Every structure is written in structure tokens, then in C-alpha cells.
Amino acid sequence: MNKLLLKSVREYKKQSILTPIFVLLEVLLEVMIPMEMAKIIDIGIAGGNLPYIIQRGFILVVMAMLALYFGVTAGKTAAIAAAGYAKNLRHDIFYRVQEFSFKNIDHFSTSGLVTRMTTDITNVQMAYMMSLRLLARAPIMVALSWVMTLTINPKIALLFLVVIPVLGGALIFIA
Numbered sequence: 001m002n003k004l005l006l007k008s009v010r011e012y013k014k015q016s017i018l019t020p021i022f023v024l025l026e027v028l029l030e031v032m033i034p035m036e037m038a039k040i041i042d043i044g045i046a047g048g049n050l051p052y053i054i055q056r057g058f059i060l061v062v063m064a065m066l067a068l069y070f071g072v073t074a075g076k077t078a079a080i081a082a083a084g085y086a087k088n089l090r091h092d093i094f095y096r097v098q099e100f101s102f103k104n105i106d107h108f109s110t111s112g113l114v115t116r117m118t119t120d121i122t123n124v125q126m127a128y129m130m131s132l133r134l135l136a137r138a139p140i141m142v143a144l145s146w147v148m149t150l151t152i153n154p155k156i157a158l159l160f161l162v163v164i165p166v167l168g169g170a171l172i173f174i175a
Contacts, residue, residue, distance in 0.1 A: 005124070008088040015081035020136035022074035027137060029067035031144045035151075036060050074133060082129035086121050093117055142168075 009016055036056060044053035095167035097105075097113055105113075142164055 005089070008092050009081070009085050011089070011090055012081045012084035015077040015084070018161050019078045019081060020079060020131045020140075022070045023133055024137045024140050026067050026070035026074060027140045027144055029058060029063050029070065031064055031141070031148050033060065033067070035148060036063065078129045078132045081132060082125045085128050086125035089121050090117055090122065093121070 036059060038062070039055045040053055043049065044056060094117065097117075100108075146157060146160055146164065147158055
């Protein structure tokens with residue numbers, strides 16, 4: 001069923017592929033910001049090195065602005081991809097309905113078909129947009145956070161390696 005639905009992505013494949021890439025860049029910067037803050041505290045403030053604090057503070061602001069840019073761009077490309085996907089899906093369904101016999105049209109009723117082409121496709125559009133962003137963001141965030149934890153304290157990172165699958169399984173069970 002998913003392969004049949006994903007055929008409607010067509011000319012919006014580029015945006016559908018770019019969205020997870022922008023999400024990856026956003027998450028990477030968001031995970032690196034606390035590491036940069038730690039450097040400012042450990043090296044700059046502890047050593048009383050004001051030029052270092054200013055330099056790292058500027059880098060921190062640039063990282064935050066880039067993370068914001070990548071987040072906005074990911075949202076924009078996800079919206080374009082989802083809206084285009086919904087447009088193509090409506091088109092495909094409309095032409096499929098045109099092939100129905102009069103008996104089928106009477107069976108499904110015009111109002112039911114209109115509902116399918118509006119409300120249901122809007123829900124599919126929202127689900128597609130959320131899956132482009134959230135289904136990419138969550139695993140990337142977990143993986144990059146684990147890598148950052150590994151650089152700070154390998155023992156805690158090994159503990160996370162055990163806890164992460166348990167939490168993932170619990171979330172899948174709840175969902």
C-alpha cells in the first residue's frame with residue numbers, strides 16, 4: 001500500500017530527500033551547541049580568557065543561526081513536498097474515480113468521494129510532512145547524542161547503548 005501511495009511523490013522527490021538532510025544538519029548543530037558552551041565554561045571562564053569567550057560566543061551565535069536556518073529550510077521543503085504529494089494524490093484519485101462504473105459511483109456516493117479527496121488526503125499530507133521531519137529527526141538525534149556522550153564519558157555512553165533500545169521498544173509498543 002505504501003509503495004502505491006508513494007508513487008504520487010513524483011516531481012517532489014528532491015524536496016522529500018532534502019528535508020531529512022536539512023534535519024540532519026539542524027540536529028548536528030543543536031547537539032554541538034552544548035559542547036561549545038562547555039568549552040566556553042571550561043576554558044574561557046575558568047581561565048579568565050575574555051578573547052576566547054568572545055570568539056567562542058560568536059561561533060555559538062553562528063551555530064544557533066545556522067541551526068535555525070536549517071530548521072526553517074527543512075520545514076519549508078517538507079511543506080512543499082507534502083503539498084505536492086497531496087496534489088498528485090488528489091489528481092491520481094480523481095482520474096481513478098473517473099474510471100468507476102455508474103454502479104460504483106452510486107455505491108460510494110458523491111459526498112463520500114469528495115470527503116476522500118479533501119479531508120482524507122489532507123490527513124495523509126500532514127502525516128507525510130510529519131514523517132519527513134520527525135521520523136528523520138528522532139533517530140538522528142539519538143545517534144548524534146550518543147556520539148557526543150561517547151566523547152564525554154564512554155561508560156555512560158555504554159549505559160545509553162542499553163537503555164536506548166529499551167526506550168525505543170517502549171515507544172513502539174505505546175504507538
